[in-house]
Amino acid sequence: xxxxxxxxxxxxxxxxxxxxxxxxxxxxxxxxxxxxxxxxxxxxxxxxxxxxxxxxxxxxxxxxxxxxxxxxxxxxxxxxxxxxxxxxxxxxxxxxxxxxxxxxxxxxxxxxxxxxxxxxxxxxxxxxxxxxxxxxxxxxxxxxxxxxxxxxxxxxxxxxxxx
Amino acid sequence: xxxxxxxxxxxxxxxxxxxxxxxxxxxxxxxxxxxxxxxxxxxxxxxxxxxxxxxxxxxxxxxxxxxxxxxxxxxxxxxxxxxxxxxxxxxxxxxxxxxxxxxxxxxxxxxxxxxxxxxxxxxxxxxxxxxxxxxxxxxxxxxxxxxxxxxxxxxxxxxxxxxxxxxxxxxxxxxxxxxxxxxxxxxxxxxxxxxxxxxxxxxxxxxxxxxxxxxxxxxxxxxxxxxxxxxxxxxxxxxxxxxxxxxxxxxxxxxxxxxxxxxxxxxxxxxxxxxxxxxxxxxxxxxxxxxxxxxxxxxxxxxxxxxxxxxxxxxxxxxxxxxxxxxxxxxxxxxxxxxxxxxxxxxxxxxxxxxxxxxxxxxxxxxxxxxxxxxxxxxxxxxxxxxxxxxxxxxxxxxxxxxxxxxxxxxxxxxxxxxxxxxxxxxxxxxxxxxxxxxxxxxxxxxxxxxxxxxxxxxxxxxxxxxxxxxxxxxxxxxxxxxxxxxxxxxxxxxxxxxxxxxxxxxxxxxxxxxxxxxxxxxxxxxxxxxxxxxxxxxxxxxxxxxxxxxxxxxxxxxxxxxxxxxxxxxxxxxxxxxxxxxxxxxxxxxxxxxxxxxxxxxxxxxxxxxxxxxxxxxxxxxxxxxxxxxxxxxxxxxxxxxxxxxxxxxxxxxxxxxxxxxxxxxxxxxxxxxxxxxxxxxxxxxxxxxxxxxxxxxxxxxxxxxxxxxxxxxxxxxxxxxxxxxxxxxxxxxxxxxxxxxxxxxxxxxxxxxxxxxxxxxxxxxxxxxxxxxxxxxxxxxxxxxxxxxxxxxxxxxxx
Numbered sequence: 001x002x003x004x005x006x007x008x009x010x011x012x013x014x015x016x017x018x019x020x021x022x023x024x025x026x027x028x029x030x031x032x033x034x035x036x037x038x039x040x041x042x043x044x045x046x047x048x049x050x051x052x053x054x055x056x057x058x059x060x061x062x063x064x065x066x067x068x069x070x071x072x073x074x075x076x077x078x079x080x081x082x083x084x085x086x087x088x089x090x091x092x093x094x095x096x097x098x099x100x101x102x103x104x105x106x107x108x109x110x111x112x113x114x115x116x117x118x119x120x121x122x123x124x125x126x127x128x129x130x131x132x133x134x135x136x137x138x139x140x141x142x143x144x145x146x147x148x149x150x151x152x153x154x155x156x157x158x159x160x161x162x163x
Numbered sequence: 164x165x166x167x168x169x170x171x172x173x174x175x176x177x178x179x180x181x182x183x184x185x186x187x188x189x190x191x192x193x194x195x196x197x198x199x200x201x202x203x204x205x206x207x208x209x210x211x212x213x214x215x216x217x218x219x220x221x222x223x224x225x226x227x228x229x230x231x232x233x234x235x236x237x238x239x240x241x242x243x244x245x246x247x248x249x250x251x252x253x254x255x256x257x258x259x260x261x262x263x264x265x266x267x268x269x270x271x272x273x274x275x276x277x278x279x280x281x282x283x284x285x286x287x288x289x290x291x292x293x294x295x296x297x298x299x300x301x302x303x304x305x306x307x308x309x310x311x312x313x314x315x316x317x318x319x320x321x322x323x324x325x326x327x328x329x330x331x332x333x334x335x336x337x338x339x340x341x342x343x344x345x346x347x348x349x350x351x352x353x354x355x356x357x358x359x360x361x362x363x364x365x366x367x368x369x370x371x372x373x374x375x376x377x378x379x380x381x382x383x384x385x386x387x388x389x390x391x392x393x394x395x396x397x398x399x400x401x402x403x404x405x406x407x408x409x410x411x412x413x414x415x416x417x418x419x420x421x422x423x424x425x426x427x428x429x430x431x432x433x434x435x436x437x438x439x440x441x442x443x444x445x446x447x448x449x450x451x452x453x454x455x456x457x458x459x460x461x462x463x464x465x466x467x468x469x470x471x472x473x474x475x476x477x478x479x480x481x482x483x484x485x486x487x488x489x490x491x492x493x494x495x496x497x498x499x500x501x502x503x504x505x506x507x508x509x510x511x512x513x514x515x516x517x518x519x520x521x522x523x524x525x526x527x528x529x530x531x532x533x534x535x536x537x538x539x540x541x542x543x544x545x546x547x548x549x550x551x552x553x554x555x556x557x558x559x560x561x562x563x564x565x566x567x568x569x570x571x572x573x574x575x576x577x578x579x580x581x582x583x584x585x586x587x588x589x590x591x592x593x594x595x596x597x598x599x600x601x602x603x604x605x606x607x608x609x610x611x612x613x614x615x616x617x618x619x620x621x622x623x624x625x626x627x628x629x630x631x632x633x634x635x636x637x638x639x640x641x642x643x644x645x646x647x648x649x650x651x652x653x654x655x656x657x658x659x660x661x662x663x664x665x666x667x668x669x670x671x672x673x674x675x676x677x678x679x680x681x682x683x684x685x686x687x688x689x690x691x692x693x694x695x696x697x698x699x700x701x702x703x704x705x706x707x708x709x710x711x712x713x714x715x716x717x718x719x720x721x722x723x724x725x726x727x728x729x730x731x732x733x734x735x736x737x738x739x740x741x742x743x744x745x746x747x748x749x750x751x752x753x754x755x756x757x758x759x760x761x762x763x764x765x766x767x768x769x770x771x772x773x774x775x776x777x778x779x780x781x782x783x784x785x786x787x788x789x790x791x792x793x794x795x796x797x798x799x800x801x802x803x804x805x806x807x808x809x810x811x812x813x814x815x816x817x818x819x820x821x822x823x824x825x826x827x828x829x830x831x832x833x834x835x836x837x838x839x840x841x842x843x844x845x846x847x848x849x850x851x852x853x854x855x856x857x858x859x860x861x862x863x864x865x866x867x868x869x870x871x872x873x874x875x876x877x878x879x880x881x882x883x884x885x886x887x888x889x890x891x892x893x894x895x896x897x898x899x900x901x902x903x904x905x906x907x908x909x910x911x912x913x914x915x916x917x918x919x920x921x922x923x924x925x926x927x928x929x930x931x932x933x934x935x936x937x938x939x940x941x942x943x944x945x946x947x948x949x950x951x952x953x954x955x956x957x958x959x960x961x962x963x964x
Contacts, residue, residue, distance in 0.1 A: 021286070023286070024286070028285070031201075031202075032204070032284075036195070037195070037199075037201075037202040038194070038195020038196070039195070040199065040201070040376075040377065040427065041201065041457075042376045042377065042378075042427075042460065043460040043881070043882045044459055044460060045460065045881055045882055045883065047881075047882035047883065048376060048460075048882060048887075050376055077195065078193075078194065078195035079194070079195050081194075082194060087193070091193040091194065094189070094193050095185055095186070095189040095190075095193055096185065098185070098186065098847050098848070098850075098851045100189060100192055100193070101428075101682035101683070101684070101851060101852075101855060102375070102376070102377070102425075102426060102427050102428040102681055102682030103188070103189075103191075103192030103193075103197050103425065103427070103682070104197075104199065104375075104376045104377045104427030104428060105376050106192045106193060106195075107192075107195040110193065128890070129889075129890040129891050129893075130890075130891055132889075132890045133889040133890050133891045134889075135889075135890075136376060136882075136887050136889060137376070137890075138374065138375055138376050138428045138430070138855070138858075138859070138887065139376075139428055139682045139851075139855045140851060140854055140855055140858075141854030141855050141857060141858035141893055141896060142854075142858070142889075142890040142893050143854050143893075143895065143896055144851060144854065145890065146890065
């Protein structure tokens with residue numbers, strides 16, 4: 001039998017331990033062992049971005065990351081965006097601006113856009129298009145995805161109340 | 164006045180027809196809580212991985228399973244011989260042919276299904292698939308369809324070599340599938356002989372793939388105790404699948420349940436029944452546990468549901484003023500190794516005969532010859548009705564060719580040939596009766612919006628400086644909403660659709676339909692139709708599709724048929740409910756039915772507006788004893804809708820491109836799309852559909868093609884090679900509309916999602932060719948990649964400084 005390894009990381013803030021073969025891909029661990037089916041598999045070659053998750057503050061295509069690379073890592077998936085019943089500004093933006101149709105790319109899009117806004121809180125349209133180019137959408141033609149990201153950028157730049 | 168304002172407010176609150184309300188389905192998708200097929204996990208479930216042929220044409224000498232069976236976790240290896248006892252090694256196709264479920268003695272295209280390995284998880288299954296040893300004897304392959312019917316061509320389909328027909332008339336060669344013709348050949352030939360001017364062009368619609376972001380797959384689960392088969396499946400047409408599975412398996416249809424959950428895009432790719440589904444079903448029957456089979460992306464592009472591959476020749480005959488007198492289109496259709504193209508039984512070339520377009524053309528004749536080649540089988544409609552993109556591409560390109568030959572402006576020649584608005588309903592020379600249209604108004608609006616005259620002036624200035632700028636126009640008409648059951652059936656089943664609405668006592672409702680959303684937003688738009696018909700808020704109307712145990716029978720979602728057929732069924736089912744509600748209201752208000760009038764959400768007594776019953780009040784009453792004499796309780800209705808005609812949405816598009824003659828790079832500077840889809844249900848969703856369709860048109864025009872080498876090796880089956888535009892290269896879209904309702908549709912709606920794909924592709928091509936028009940170029944085949952455009956520049960000697 002193949003040697004299995006225990007890997008411990010935090011997933012959307014919660015500690016998880018998994019026992020996996022060294023060859024197991026992060027996307028499969030997330031979807032099949034940890035019931036996080038938000039990230040999707042669209043190509044298995046790092047092109048489509050449907051499997052995008054945030055790993056230690058970087059966007060990665062989880063279809064080409066080995067789970068054993070995630071020891072002690074912080075992993076964020078689309079399931080981690082809603083906090084205390086409140087939607088994240090990006091989730092709200094995708095709905096308000098009709099930035100999704102079939103929804104298959106949406107978890108990856110939201111996760112990637114989150115990283116964009118962390119690095120660049122007020123991106124131009126050109127910057128949004130460039131940053132989102134690793135995430136393919138077959139339905140929307142991207143125009144409303146750009147608007148959704150702009151919506152979130154605007155909302156997140158508003159002064160927060162009560163802090 | 165206050166009454167009007169008040170009723171308008173009530174109407175706004177319903178968020179019904181015409182409201183750009185937000186989508187009801189988004190809530191789960193933005194949280195990552197959709198349920199796509201690969202999210203389904205059943206106890207004891209095993210995984211299937213396919214073993215596929217490395218050759219395009221070869222005999223299978225032997226298959227050795229031993230090493231695969233020795234792989235830890237592998238449970239079974241299925242080959243054709245294992246499916247034989249249950250007679251499922253071959254399956255009938257929609258096209259009247261048969262297709263090998265698993266290759267039976269020979270393979271006829273690269274990546275053909277040869278075996279399926281069933282294992283504990285997907286890793287073990289993949290290991291097992293690698294370990295299956297297949298000994299092949301390679302045979303010469305036919306890749307070019309023009310060579311398929313050569314006298315000495317290798318016979319691809321020995322299994323049907325002796326059959327003189329495969330569903331669509333006489334075959335003349337073992338690699339011939341059918342020849343189909345429409346129109347008046349003699350009259351057309353005579354018109355050509357007498358014409359002042361004729362033009363001819365060879366025009367290719369290359370083999371492409373719809374490539375939804377989610378690949379195809381299923382989870383088949385057979386319960387040995389009850390004999391019940393449940394299949395979770397990425398199907399755009401779950402009810403038709405259930406019928407086919409019943410026919411294939413012998414399991415009573417009542418014991419088969421097909422569930423299409425959330426679907427990650429379809430675009431035609433998810434209409435057919437693929438071998439993987441059948442094998443998974445057999446494997447579940449044999450093993451007694453659920454089997455999951457999910458395509459890889461490479462499998463998806465290589466084997467399931469390609470589109471087009473129509474090698475056309477277009478000819479037009481006209482007078483010296485550019486008025487078209489006759490049209491002659493022929494196409495050689497490459498259907499691959501099995502005739503499993505998607506079509507209605509009586510329409511082997513689909514709706515190709517819509518090729519007269521938006522124009523009043525007195526004589527027309529068209530012909531399609533379909534042949535077998537050693538390529539993946541199929542011929543699905545990629546975001547269009549059956550073969551409509553092919554037809555529209557031909558006419559929209561050819562009218563430009565004619566304009567160039569005569570030196571007539573490309574907008575002007577269209578205006579001269581348009582069917583005039585007062586001629587509708589208009590019957591074309593190829594027999595279609597177009598329901599409504601107003602083409603001049605649409606084109607005029609667009610030309611004004613883009614300052615067409617100004618663009619042509621700019622182009623002339625640029626040409627004088629040696630720069631390449633192209634202006635493309637497309638004034639297309641689609642044909643959607645298949646369709647009237649007299650004309651359209653699949654396996655004998657008419658292409659009607661259905662809606663079943665139940666109104667609850669408290670006035671909310673659930674509606675189930677035979678269609679299947681793949682991102683079009685049916686849960687929102689159907690609810691809006693019903694909201695307006697019933698006066699109930701769309702938020703409180705639940706829509707369900709895709710579960711054949713729950714929804715009434717229908718032919719699914721493809722060919723833009725949801726709004727024209729399913730939407731009509733929804734409106735008419737709601738009207739049945741409203742008719743019953745009116746009887747109840749009359750009873751409750753103690754007046755005659757004729758004394759009542761409908762206003763937004765209630766029946767009012769004429770002349771006594773304070774006296775009224777709302778639909779919510781009526782819904783409660785319908786569940787009490789206080790009903791008219793003899794009336795049953797309940798407030799529900801089912802409608803099976805057989806459309807009297809198809810619908811004919813249309814549009815006028817303008818595209819402006821700038822081409823760098825030194826690199827061949829094309830920049831889409833502007834794209835203006837005016838669509839007329841009749842009554843508009845949700846403008847926000849319509850606009851989203853148009854953005855998406857235009858982007859897919861952009862993909863086809865500028866990059867998509869599935870190339871093969873001479874041995875039938877696939878040269879572009881991953882996202883490394885197959886072009887899907889990203890946010891960076893996708894142009895900005897401008898949208899506009901006119902509204903010309905369909906006179907035969909209950910709410911006047913026509914369907915919209917495919918128009919931008921169908922109309923967009925020729926618009927892009929026309930723009931690229933137009934950039935070279937002053938240099939004598941009349942046609943360039945797609946895709947217009949930088950390399951190919953640069954080759955055109957090179958051929959013209961304009962690529963050097």
